[in-house]
Amino acid sequence: MDPRLNIIDKRFENVKRIIAVSGGKGGIGKSLTASALALLLTKQGFRTGLLDLDFCGPSDHVILGIEGVFPEEDKGIIPPEVLGIRFMSITYFAGYNPVPLRGSEVSNAIIELLAITRWNELDFLIIDMPPGTGDPALDIIRLIKRVEFLIVTTQSRVALAVAKKELQVLKELGIPVAGVLENMRLKEQSAVKEELSCFEVPFLGSILFDYSLEDALGDPLKLLKTDFAVELEKIVKALC
Amino acid sequence: MDPRLNIIDKRFENVKRIIAVSGGKGGIGKSLTASALALLLTKQGFRTGLLDLDFCGPSDHVILGIEGVFPEEDKGIIPPEVLGIRFMSITYFAGYNPVPLRGSEVSNAIIELLAITRWNELDFLIIDMPPGTGDPALDIIRLIKRVEFLIVTTQSRVALAVAKKELQVLKELGIPVAGVLENMRLKEQSAVKEELSCFEVPFLGSILFDYSLEDALGDPLKLLKTDFAVELEKIVKALC
Amino acid sequence: MHEWALAESIVFTVNEEAVKEKLKDITMVKVKVGELQQIELDIFKFALENVLPLSSIPLNMARIDIEIDESTLKCNVCRNEWNFRDAAGKLPEEESEAIHFIPEVAHIYMRCPRCGSPDFEIAKGRGVWIDYIEGER
């Protein structure tokens, strides 16, 4: 019997909303959305946590420029508060090293993190998901009862095809979808909203491709001033 | 004892080179590179196979506009020849449905595919890898003795951080790297080549962000005429 | 007939094992064929008989014992257990053929009958498996 499974619910007892930023495909801006979302919610006065679950390609610490912090050990581990955000990432334990884990091991590591991390009181916990509908997605669905998904996609046919598959699984399982966000829009027209209308999930809006974004990575103040963040802030208001 | 593990070598007996297109991160153009590479090699007269191993987000059939084909059953399964390419994908068995598989199941499905697919004589087999260094990457390294990796990255800090990790694992394990390809370059300057120089792998070149690409998806003739394909063709010559 | 490919894998494995264990004679090979893969025993035996000549060590059908392995599917969400047989009747032919090729696609076409989840484990009865190989040195 794995005792850790029975403590996870208790760890989220005082977390009001849990939002997993997902989308099936990689490189659509999940990590950027999750990181900026955490920053913006904190700015608006919400107590916010950010959990980077992309163990093979963790990016939130790069995007937010987080370095040199480590959780405190106290009846579990307490995520350090950085930029006002309670931040948890595999990088505390993996450093800059590659993380060549098989799915069952990713699953085990996720269970361990969920079982020992004490988030305490939070208004929002944002979970940055890896691509795919493998172990991390299945575990978050299985282990966190109140999770909602925020689906990111681009207008690209390859991204849309994958987003549809994830939405189909979530719909079938009755997992709430907080909304769909179109990212990196390049053209005037986009069929994303219509293409996904059959899933009956809120369409949160489109964010344009932002050429200034790359230079803002690692610098939270700059990040908040990008068009990306300004657009996301409008969208966040619809979420709260 | 899993008998399938002992037949895999034999299945690749008559395949001259096996190139896994990888890069750790999602959305950097692995599938586009793998698909266009297969098209270009075929065009140059090489007998080419393409194996899409991204089970959660298969894209090669979307990129190449492949539909309505199925493998032939003959002492195993023989990948249908489409556009001159021997093409194998999970979509033959999964259709347009979501593929919610855990890592161990992805691994099992990959082993089954490798054990029953008869590629026969090929000059090149291109493998389109999913993001990450999970089961698919570990299995390809473990099961296909002669595999070489082609690493795709963008200039983005988040992509480069992940590419470095994958290169580090490959270097440590002594897996040959055919080269690194920079994709979706937006700026005049890029530090990709210098950033990766310590790994001592061939830098194959940079491909610019191509605004006409999206409209060419699904149409191989159009795809071959994009700047992306024209640039890739020059790079391919260095590979052969 | 893709059973041929799996039959070949049996012969290659027996040969590999014979070399590794320095066996001069194979006395018994116990093969389990998982129910999920829906392999017809006659077809599989026919294929196996035809690939036996590939073997570098003498091997004949009398020394190969093939048994169907019943399946157990276990839900990772609600811990329910069930088997493929009871659920298989409802699958369209195309879907059960896909499972025949790649048993893992069961997760695409089947759901836990109790909670509806695709997140279950194929605990037993997946596909072709060698239980043991006996021989003499």
Next chain:
Amino acid sequence: MHEWALAESIVFTVNEEAVKEKLKDITMVKVKVGELQQIELDIFKFALENVLPLSSIPLNMARIDIEIDESTLKCNVCRNEWNFRDAAGKLPEEESEAIHFIPEVAHIYMRCPRCGSPDFEIAKGRGVWIDYIEGER
């Protein structure tokens, strides 16, 4: 001391099981602590003693048997087997502390001693585990 969190999970699991199995009294809880996680038994017992009051069913340390579970690591590439103990001495403190928190990061800091692969399985001795719970209805 993150052992506290794992100790809590033991108590919660015993309680859950007691409800599910309608147990009125717990007579024995067998806990295994995987070698890989390098938990000091004294610290763990101290934590457990302190969280016992959280239990809704009477529970005391005399009824909890804690045993260290030796580790077995198995290479997926070359099939070599080894254990953490023999290899652990060479790890820098920071790395073995990381393994203490998340045993899976062993794949980052350790390699198969025979073939050098990070692709191995933690077959046994990972972390905190309940072997069985005995009680009376």
